[in-house]
Amino acid sequence: QRARIELSAQVTAIECARDGYAVRYTQNSKQQSVQGDAVLMASGRVAVLPEGIDHLGVQLERGHVVVDGSLRSSNPQVWAPGDVNGRSMLFHSAVRQSLVVAHCIAAGGQAVDRMHFDAVPMTVFTEPELAHVGLTSAQAEDTLGASEVAMTRYDYAHDSRA
Numbered sequence: 419q420r421a422r423i424e425l426s427a428q429v430t431a432i433e434c435a436r437d438g439y440a441v442r443y444t445q446n447s448k449q450q451s452v453q454g455d456a457v458l459m460a461s462g463r464v465a466v467l468p469e470g471i472d473h474l475g476v477q478l479e480r481g482h483v484v485v486d487g488s489l490r491s492s493n494p495q496v497w498a499p500g501d502v503n504g505r506s507m508l509f510h511s512a513v514r515q516s517l518v519v520a521h522c523i524a525a526g527g528q529a530v531d532r533m534h535f536d537a538v539p540m541t542v543f544t545e546p547e548l549a550h551v552g553l554t555s556a557q558a559e560d561t562l563g564a565s566e567v568a569m570t571r572y573d574y575a576h577d578s579r580a
Contacts, residue, residue, distance in 0.1 A: 421546065422452060432457055458544065463507040480504065488522045488529040489515055497523070499533075511538045 427445040434440075438455040465482055477484040477492040482504030485491055489499050499515035501507050506515075514533065521531040542548040552558075558567045 421544070421548075422454070423548070424450075424452070429459060432459075460542070463501055465501045465504055465507075467502055486529070487532040489519050489533055490522070490529070494527070505533075505535050506538050508538060508540065511535075514538075 424443065424445060427443040427450075429441060429443045430449075431442040432439055433442075435453055438453060439457050440451060440453050441457055442449070442451045444450070467478075467481070467483070471483070472478075474496055475493045476496050476498075483491050483496075483498035483502050485498050485503045485505070489497050489503065491498050497519045499519045500512040503515075506512075518531045518533045522529055537552060539549065539551040541550075553561065555567060555569050
């Protein structure tokens with residue numbers, strides 16, 4: 419079976435078609451459409467900001483707290499790990515972010531630890547399964563040059579813990 423995955427797409431319509439479903443969406447300012455037997459739409463999470471945060475002098479961007487690499491906001495007394503910063507809306511990422519903040523606070527507010535958002539693993543529990551960590555091959559080629567990039571695939575069927 420084939421699976422087609424579209425990232426950063428805004429679904430505008432899902433309609434029943436003769437042979438399954440027709441999905442219309444916008445991606446990179448282009449109207450697109452695709453037909454398939456089934457549709458999985460992962461819509462993401464919305465950050466819940468604490469009441470009164472606008473009175474703390476914290477810079478917000480698109481409903482999220484803007485943070486530096488140690489997850490400190492524009493107000494040096496406010497740290498923002500987890501969903502509120504909008505950088506990675508995954509539980510395991512929020513746990514690591516909270517450890518970064520704890521290390522920095524324990525060091526007297528010094529930036530002794532950093533969150534590396536480019537190394538957060540992502541998994542979609544579907545059939546077939548999908549996992550991702552780091553840059554995409556296109557991002558790596560843009561950043562490092564094609565001659566510096568190698569890609570490999572791993573069949574999870576050979577791993578008893580997968």
